Amino acid sequence: MPEIGIGARVRKSPFFDATVEAGATMFTIYNHMYMPISYGDPMREYSALTERVCIWDVAAERQVEIVGPQAAELTQRLSARDLSKCKVGRARYAPMCDHDGHLINDPVILKLAEDRFWLSIADLDILLWAKAVSGEGDYDADVFEPDASPLGIQGPNAEDLVAELLGDWVRDVPFFGHAWAKLDGIPMVVCRSGWSHQGGFELFLTNSDRGTDLWNLVWDAGQKYGIAPGGPHFQERVESDLLSFGADHPLDADPFEVGLGNLVDLDAAHDFIGKAALIAKRDQGQRRARVGLHLDGEPILNVDSPWELNLDGESVGSLRVGVLSPKFERNIGIGFIDIAGVQVGTELVALGPDGPRVATVVPLPFS
Ligand code: THG
Helix, strand or coil: CCCCCCCCCCECCCCHHHHHHCCCCEEEEECCEEEEEECCCHHHHHHHHHHCEEEEECCCCCEEEEECCCHHHHHHHHCCCCCCCCCCCEEEECCEECCCCCEEECCEEEEEECCEEEEECCCCCHHHHHHHHHHHCCCCCEEECCCCEEEEEECCCHHHHHHHHHCHHHHHCCCCEEEEEEECCEEEEEECCCCCCCCEEEEEECCHHHHHHHHHHHHHHHHHHCEEEECCCHHHHHHCCCCCCCCCCCCCCCHHHHCCHHHCCCCCCCCCCCHHHHHHHHHHCCCEEEEEEEECCCCCCCCCCCEEEEECCEEEEEEEEEEEECCCCEEEEEEEEECCCCCCCCEEEEEECCEEEEEEEECCCCC
Protein backbone atom coordinates (compact mmCIF):
# COMPACT_ATOMS: atom_id res chain seq x y z
CA MET A 1 0.00 0.00 0.00
CA PRO A 2 1.11 3.60 -0.52
CA GLU A 3 2.57 5.49 2.43
CA ILE A 4 1.37 8.78 3.79
CA GLY A 5 3.55 11.88 3.35
CA ILE A 6 4.69 13.45 6.60
CA GLY A 7 5.36 17.17 6.25
CA ALA A 8 4.75 20.64 7.57
CA ARG A 9 1.42 21.23 5.78
CA VAL A 10 -0.42 18.76 7.98
CA ARG A 11 -0.18 19.41 11.69
CA LYS A 12 1.33 17.08 14.27
CA SER A 13 -0.42 16.30 17.49
CA PRO A 14 1.38 17.06 20.77
CA PHE A 15 1.45 13.27 21.19
CA PHE A 16 2.86 12.59 17.70
CA ASP A 17 6.40 11.74 18.82
CA ALA A 18 5.09 9.48 21.57
CA THR A 19 2.82 7.62 19.15
CA VAL A 20 5.67 7.03 16.69
CA GLU A 21 7.82 5.82 19.58
CA ALA A 22 4.97 3.48 20.63
CA GLY A 23 4.95 1.93 17.16
CA ALA A 24 2.08 3.58 15.27
CA THR A 25 1.85 2.01 11.81
CA MET A 26 -1.13 3.79 10.27
CA PHE A 27 -2.23 7.41 10.34
CA THR A 28 -5.19 9.22 8.91
CA ILE A 29 -5.58 12.97 8.48
CA TYR A 30 -8.34 14.61 10.48
CA ASN A 31 -8.84 18.34 11.00
CA HIS A 32 -5.55 18.92 9.16
CA MET A 33 -3.67 16.82 11.72
CA TYR A 34 -2.13 13.34 11.65
CA MET A 35 -4.07 10.89 13.79
CA PRO A 36 -2.75 7.38 14.49
CA ILE A 37 -5.38 4.71 13.89
CA SER A 38 -3.36 1.52 14.19
CA TYR A 39 -0.29 0.05 15.81
CA GLY A 40 -0.25 -2.94 13.50
CA ASP A 41 -2.57 -5.41 15.21
CA PRO A 42 -6.28 -4.39 15.24
CA MET A 43 -7.31 -7.49 17.23
CA ARG A 44 -4.78 -6.75 19.97
CA GLU A 45 -6.13 -3.18 20.09
CA TYR A 46 -9.69 -4.54 20.15
CA SER A 47 -9.03 -6.85 23.09
CA ALA A 48 -7.16 -4.13 24.99
CA LEU A 49 -10.07 -1.75 24.39
CA THR A 50 -12.82 -4.20 25.37
CA GLU A 51 -11.01 -6.07 28.17
CA ARG A 52 -8.38 -3.70 29.60
CA VAL A 53 -7.51 -0.13 28.59
CA CYS A 54 -6.20 1.76 25.56
CA ILE A 55 -4.43 5.07 25.11
CA TRP A 56 -5.53 7.03 22.03
CA ASP A 57 -4.05 10.15 20.50
CA VAL A 58 -7.27 11.91 19.50
CA ALA A 59 -5.79 15.42 19.54
CA ALA A 60 -7.14 15.77 15.99
CA GLU A 61 -10.54 16.19 17.58
CA ARG A 62 -9.67 19.89 17.71
CA GLN A 63 -11.45 22.40 19.88
CA VAL A 64 -13.15 25.57 18.69
CA GLU A 65 -13.31 27.92 21.65
CA ILE A 66 -16.12 30.46 21.87
CA VAL A 67 -15.74 32.90 24.73
CA GLY A 68 -17.21 36.27 25.67
CA PRO A 69 -20.44 38.06 26.55
CA GLN A 70 -22.39 36.52 23.65
CA ALA A 71 -20.62 33.14 23.60
CA ALA A 72 -23.72 31.26 24.76
CA GLU A 73 -25.88 32.92 22.11
CA LEU A 74 -23.41 32.21 19.33
CA THR A 75 -22.89 28.59 20.40
CA GLN A 76 -26.64 28.09 20.49
CA ARG A 77 -27.03 29.70 17.05
CA LEU A 78 -24.56 27.11 15.70
CA SER A 79 -26.15 24.10 17.39
CA ALA A 80 -29.32 22.22 16.47
CA ARG A 81 -29.57 20.92 20.02
CA ASP A 82 -31.09 23.06 22.77
CA LEU A 83 -28.19 23.91 25.09
CA SER A 84 -30.17 26.08 27.49
CA LYS A 85 -30.23 23.42 30.22
CA CYS A 86 -26.56 22.47 29.90
CA LYS A 87 -24.73 23.36 33.11
CA VAL A 88 -21.13 24.49 33.51
CA GLY A 89 -19.01 21.35 33.85
CA ARG A 90 -21.21 19.34 31.51
CA ALA A 91 -21.11 18.54 27.80
CA ARG A 92 -23.64 17.75 25.11
CA TYR A 93 -23.39 15.75 21.89
CA ALA A 94 -24.85 18.35 19.56
CA PRO A 95 -25.29 18.22 15.76
CA MET A 96 -24.55 21.32 13.70
CA CYS A 97 -26.13 22.16 10.35
CA ASP A 98 -25.67 24.62 7.53
CA HIS A 99 -28.54 26.77 6.26
CA ASP A 100 -29.80 23.92 4.06
CA GLY A 101 -30.12 21.64 7.07
CA HIS A 102 -27.14 19.52 6.00
CA LEU A 103 -25.17 18.05 8.88
CA ILE A 104 -21.79 19.81 8.99
CA ASN A 105 -20.50 18.38 12.25
CA ASP A 106 -21.39 16.37 15.35
CA PRO A 107 -19.28 17.94 18.09
CA VAL A 108 -19.22 17.25 21.78
CA ILE A 109 -19.78 20.73 23.23
CA LEU A 110 -18.15 21.34 26.62
CA LYS A 111 -19.50 24.21 28.70
CA LEU A 112 -16.45 25.45 30.61
CA ALA A 113 -18.10 28.59 32.03
CA GLU A 114 -21.31 30.50 31.43
CA ASP A 115 -19.46 32.46 28.76
CA ARG A 116 -16.97 29.85 27.54
CA PHE A 117 -17.47 26.76 25.33
CA TRP A 118 -15.34 24.24 23.49
CA LEU A 119 -16.77 22.64 20.38
CA SER A 120 -14.86 19.37 20.20
CA ILE A 121 -15.21 18.77 16.51
CA ALA A 122 -15.25 15.99 13.95
CA ASP A 123 -13.40 16.39 10.67
CA LEU A 124 -14.60 19.63 9.05
CA ASP A 125 -13.49 23.26 9.22
CA ILE A 126 -15.84 24.52 11.92
CA LEU A 127 -13.35 27.13 13.08
CA LEU A 128 -13.86 29.03 9.79
CA TRP A 129 -17.63 28.52 9.96
CA ALA A 130 -17.92 29.74 13.56
CA LYS A 131 -15.69 32.75 12.89
CA ALA A 132 -17.74 33.69 9.83
CA VAL A 133 -21.07 33.33 11.64
CA SER A 134 -19.71 35.36 14.56
CA GLY A 135 -18.25 38.09 12.36
CA GLU A 136 -21.24 38.43 10.06
CA GLY A 137 -23.65 38.43 13.03
CA ASP A 138 -21.56 40.93 15.03
CA TYR A 139 -21.49 38.63 18.04
CA ASP A 140 -19.55 39.91 21.01
CA ALA A 141 -17.47 36.73 21.31
CA ASP A 142 -13.98 35.49 20.47
CA VAL A 143 -13.67 32.39 18.31
CA PHE A 144 -10.32 30.62 18.04
CA GLU A 145 -8.57 27.27 18.32
CA PRO A 146 -7.23 26.91 21.86
CA ASP A 147 -4.26 24.79 22.88
CA ALA A 148 -6.37 21.79 23.94
CA SER A 149 -5.68 18.26 22.75
CA PRO A 150 -7.65 15.22 23.90
CA LEU A 151 -5.82 12.05 24.89
CA GLY A 152 -8.32 9.19 25.05
CA ILE A 153 -8.19 6.60 27.84
CA GLN A 154 -10.80 4.00 26.91
CA GLY A 155 -11.73 0.58 28.23
CA PRO A 156 -13.03 -1.11 31.38
CA ASN A 157 -9.86 -0.29 33.36
CA ALA A 158 -9.85 3.38 32.31
CA GLU A 159 -11.52 4.61 35.49
CA ASP A 160 -9.04 2.84 37.79
CA LEU A 161 -6.14 4.16 35.76
CA VAL A 162 -7.36 7.77 35.65
CA ALA A 163 -8.26 7.63 39.37
CA GLU A 164 -4.74 6.43 40.15
CA LEU A 165 -3.29 9.33 38.16
CA LEU A 166 -5.63 12.15 39.20
CA GLY A 167 -7.39 10.98 42.36
CA ASP A 168 -10.52 9.11 43.36
CA TRP A 169 -12.67 12.19 42.73
CA VAL A 170 -12.72 11.31 39.02
CA ARG A 171 -14.91 8.31 39.88
CA ASP A 172 -17.70 10.77 40.67
CA VAL A 173 -17.45 12.60 37.33
CA PRO A 174 -20.64 11.69 35.42
CA PHE A 175 -20.82 10.80 31.73
CA PHE A 176 -20.05 13.99 29.78
CA GLY A 177 -19.02 15.77 33.02
CA HIS A 178 -15.65 17.51 33.08
CA ALA A 179 -13.27 19.37 35.41
CA TRP A 180 -9.83 21.01 35.38
CA ALA A 181 -6.98 18.95 36.73
CA LYS A 182 -3.19 18.94 36.98
CA LEU A 183 -0.73 16.07 36.91
CA ASP A 184 2.95 16.83 37.59
CA GLY A 185 2.23 20.43 36.64
CA ILE A 186 0.58 19.39 33.35
CA PRO A 187 -2.73 21.25 32.95
CA MET A 188 -5.76 19.53 31.49
CA VAL A 189 -9.52 19.22 31.40
CA VAL A 190 -10.65 15.69 32.24
CA CYS A 191 -13.96 14.63 30.72
CA ARG A 192 -15.82 11.32 30.92
CA SER A 193 -16.28 10.84 27.19
CA GLY A 194 -14.80 9.07 24.20
CA TRP A 195 -15.59 7.43 20.93
CA SER A 196 -16.24 3.91 22.22
CA HIS A 197 -18.84 2.18 24.36
CA GLN A 198 -16.20 0.69 26.65
CA GLY A 199 -16.19 3.64 29.07
CA GLY A 200 -13.39 6.03 29.79
CA PHE A 201 -12.08 9.55 29.83
CA GLU A 202 -10.51 12.12 27.61
CA LEU A 203 -7.69 14.21 29.03
CA PHE A 204 -7.68 17.53 27.17
CA LEU A 205 -4.04 18.60 27.48
CA THR A 206 -3.82 22.41 27.55
CA ASN A 207 -0.04 22.79 27.26
CA SER A 208 1.05 21.12 24.04
CA ASP A 209 4.72 21.24 25.11
CA ARG A 210 3.89 18.51 27.63
CA GLY A 211 2.41 15.93 25.23
CA THR A 212 5.15 13.34 25.59
CA ASP A 213 5.22 13.86 29.37
CA LEU A 214 1.50 13.22 29.70
CA TRP A 215 1.62 10.21 27.38
CA ASN A 216 4.49 8.70 29.42
CA LEU A 217 2.75 9.23 32.76
CA VAL A 218 -0.38 7.49 31.48
CA TRP A 219 1.68 4.78 29.84
CA ASP A 220 3.75 4.00 32.94
CA ALA A 221 0.78 3.98 35.31
CA GLY A 222 -1.18 1.95 32.77
CA GLN A 223 1.23 -1.00 32.77
CA LYS A 224 -0.46 -2.79 35.64
CA TYR A 225 -3.85 -2.28 33.92
CA GLY A 226 -2.68 -3.88 30.69
CA ILE A 227 -2.59 -0.67 28.67
CA ALA A 228 -2.02 -0.79 24.91
CA PRO A 229 -1.72 1.98 22.35
CA GLY A 230 -4.60 2.25 19.91
CA GLY A 231 -6.83 4.65 18.06
CA PRO A 232 -10.53 5.12 17.43
CA HIS A 233 -11.41 1.52 16.69
CA PHE A 234 -13.27 0.91 13.45
CA GLN A 235 -14.81 -2.41 14.52
CA GLU A 236 -15.85 -1.40 18.03
CA ARG A 237 -17.40 1.87 16.89
CA VAL A 238 -19.55 0.10 14.29
CA GLU A 239 -20.60 -2.50 16.87
CA SER A 240 -21.48 0.39 19.24
CA ASP A 241 -23.19 2.39 16.47
CA LEU A 242 -21.19 5.57 16.96
CA LEU A 243 -21.57 7.87 13.97
CA SER A 244 -18.41 8.58 12.00
CA PHE A 245 -19.08 12.00 10.54
CA GLY A 246 -18.32 12.04 6.82
CA ALA A 247 -17.69 8.29 6.63
CA ASP A 248 -21.22 6.98 7.22
CA HIS A 249 -23.10 9.40 4.97
CA PRO A 250 -22.72 11.78 2.03
CA LEU A 251 -22.09 15.42 2.91
CA ASP A 252 -25.63 16.50 1.98
CA ALA A 253 -27.19 14.29 4.67
CA ASP A 254 -29.31 15.81 7.42
CA PRO A 255 -29.38 14.85 11.12
CA PHE A 256 -32.58 12.80 10.72
CA GLU A 257 -31.08 10.73 7.94
CA VAL A 258 -27.93 9.88 9.90
CA GLY A 259 -29.93 8.96 13.01
CA LEU A 260 -29.30 12.06 15.15
CA GLY A 261 -32.85 13.38 14.87
CA ASN A 262 -33.40 12.89 18.61
CA LEU A 263 -30.70 15.51 19.24
CA VAL A 264 -32.38 18.18 17.07
CA ASP A 265 -34.70 20.44 19.03
CA LEU A 266 -37.07 21.88 16.44
CA ASP A 267 -39.71 22.74 19.02
CA ALA A 268 -37.42 24.64 21.41
CA ALA A 269 -37.37 28.43 21.37
CA HIS A 270 -33.89 28.86 19.96
CA ASP A 271 -33.39 29.74 16.31
CA PHE A 272 -30.33 27.89 15.03
CA ILE A 273 -28.77 27.77 11.59
CA GLY A 274 -30.70 25.25 9.49
CA LYS A 275 -33.83 25.23 11.63
CA ALA A 276 -36.21 26.38 8.87
CA ALA A 277 -34.75 23.87 6.43
CA LEU A 278 -35.06 21.06 8.98
CA ILE A 279 -38.68 21.94 9.72
CA ALA A 280 -39.40 21.71 5.99
CA LYS A 281 -37.58 18.37 5.80
CA ARG A 282 -39.50 17.03 8.77
CA ASP A 283 -42.77 18.01 7.10
CA GLN A 284 -41.76 16.38 3.81
CA GLY A 285 -40.89 13.10 5.51
CA GLN A 286 -37.62 11.26 5.54
CA ARG A 287 -36.47 9.64 2.28
CA ARG A 288 -33.00 8.36 3.10
CA ALA A 289 -31.45 6.71 6.12
CA ARG A 290 -28.27 5.41 7.62
CA VAL A 291 -29.03 1.72 8.21
CA GLY A 292 -27.42 -1.32 9.74
CA LEU A 293 -26.62 -4.28 7.50
CA HIS A 294 -25.62 -7.91 7.92
CA LEU A 295 -23.37 -8.96 5.05
CA ASP A 296 -22.87 -12.52 3.88
CA GLY A 297 -19.66 -13.92 2.47
CA GLU A 298 -15.98 -13.74 3.32
CA PRO A 299 -14.73 -11.48 6.13
CA ILE A 300 -14.76 -7.82 5.11
CA LEU A 301 -11.43 -6.18 5.85
CA ASN A 302 -12.13 -2.70 4.56
CA VAL A 303 -14.51 -0.72 2.37
CA ASP A 304 -12.14 1.78 0.84
CA SER A 305 -14.82 3.47 -1.22
CA PRO A 306 -18.59 2.97 -1.05
CA TRP A 307 -20.08 -0.21 -2.59
CA GLU A 308 -23.31 0.16 -4.51
CA LEU A 309 -26.36 -1.39 -2.87
CA ASN A 310 -29.05 -2.77 -5.20
CA LEU A 311 -32.66 -3.79 -4.76
CA ASP A 312 -34.16 -5.71 -7.69
CA GLY A 313 -31.29 -4.53 -9.87
CA GLU A 314 -31.79 -0.82 -9.07
CA SER A 315 -29.32 1.20 -7.01
CA VAL A 316 -30.80 2.27 -3.68
CA GLY A 317 -27.66 3.74 -2.12
CA SER A 318 -24.32 2.50 -0.90
CA LEU A 319 -22.50 0.51 1.72
CA ARG A 320 -20.28 3.09 3.43
CA VAL A 321 -18.58 0.93 6.05
CA GLY A 322 -18.19 -2.82 6.52
CA VAL A 323 -16.29 -4.78 9.17
CA LEU A 324 -15.93 -8.27 10.50
CA SER A 325 -17.33 -7.86 14.01
CA PRO A 326 -15.56 -9.83 16.75
CA LYS A 327 -18.53 -9.29 19.08
CA PHE A 328 -21.24 -10.49 16.68
CA GLU A 329 -18.94 -12.90 14.83
CA ARG A 330 -20.16 -11.79 11.42
CA ASN A 331 -19.81 -9.03 8.87
CA ILE A 332 -21.74 -5.92 9.81
CA GLY A 333 -21.96 -2.66 7.93
CA ILE A 334 -23.49 0.74 7.60
CA GLY A 335 -25.42 1.71 4.51
CA PHE A 336 -26.87 5.01 3.42
CA ILE A 337 -29.95 4.31 1.34
CA ASP A 338 -33.23 5.49 -0.13
CA ILE A 339 -35.75 3.94 2.21
CA ALA A 340 -38.76 3.71 -0.12
CA GLY A 341 -39.60 0.01 -0.26
CA VAL A 342 -36.84 -0.98 2.17
CA GLN A 343 -37.51 -2.26 5.68
CA VAL A 344 -35.75 -4.21 8.37
CA GLY A 345 -35.32 -7.66 6.83
CA THR A 346 -35.08 -6.44 3.22
CA GLU A 347 -32.30 -8.21 1.36
CA LEU A 348 -30.14 -5.91 -0.75
CA VAL A 349 -27.18 -6.84 -2.95
CA ALA A 350 -23.85 -5.17 -2.14
CA LEU A 351 -21.53 -4.87 -5.15
CA GLY A 352 -18.06 -5.20 -3.62
CA PRO A 353 -14.82 -5.47 -5.61
CA ASP A 354 -14.83 -9.27 -5.03
CA GLY A 355 -18.37 -9.72 -6.33
CA PRO A 356 -21.94 -9.35 -5.09
CA ARG A 357 -23.04 -10.33 -1.58
CA VAL A 358 -26.35 -10.33 0.21
CA ALA A 359 -26.80 -7.37 2.60
CA THR A 360 -29.78 -7.65 4.94
CA VAL A 361 -31.15 -4.54 6.63
CA VAL A 362 -31.11 -4.89 10.44
CA PRO A 363 -32.05 -2.51 13.27
CA LEU A 364 -29.50 -0.14 14.79
CA PRO A 365 -27.91 -0.45 17.28
CA PHE A 366 -26.77 -3.93 16.26
CA SER A 367 -27.70 -6.81 18.52
N1 THG B 1 -14.41 13.02 21.61
C1 THG B 1 -14.33 14.35 21.56
N2 THG B 1 -14.76 15.03 20.50
C2 THG B 1 -15.25 14.38 19.44
C3 THG B 1 -15.36 12.99 19.44
C4 THG B 1 -14.92 12.31 20.58
N3 THG B 1 -15.67 15.07 18.36
C5 THG B 1 -15.99 14.41 17.15
C6 THG B 1 -16.59 13.04 17.33
N4 THG B 1 -15.86 12.31 18.35
C7 THG B 1 -18.00 13.17 17.79
N5 THG B 1 -18.67 11.89 17.78
C8 THG B 1 -19.23 11.34 18.89
C9 THG B 1 -20.20 10.39 18.73
C10 THG B 1 -20.86 9.86 19.84
C11 THG B 1 -20.48 10.24 21.10
C12 THG B 1 -19.47 11.15 21.26
C13 THG B 1 -18.84 11.71 20.15
C14 THG B 1 -21.18 9.71 22.30
N6 THG B 1 -22.43 9.30 22.17
C15 THG B 1 -23.20 8.79 23.28
C16 THG B 1 -23.47 7.32 23.10
O1 THG B 1 -23.49 6.85 21.99
O2 THG B 1 -23.65 6.65 24.12
C17 THG B 1 -24.56 9.48 23.36
C18 THG B 1 -24.42 10.87 23.77
C19 THG B 1 -25.78 11.57 23.83
O3 THG B 1 -26.77 11.09 23.27
O4 THG B 1 -25.82 12.65 24.42
O5 THG B 1 -20.63 9.68 23.38
O6 THG B 1 -14.96 11.07 20.66
N7 THG B 1 -13.81 15.00 22.59
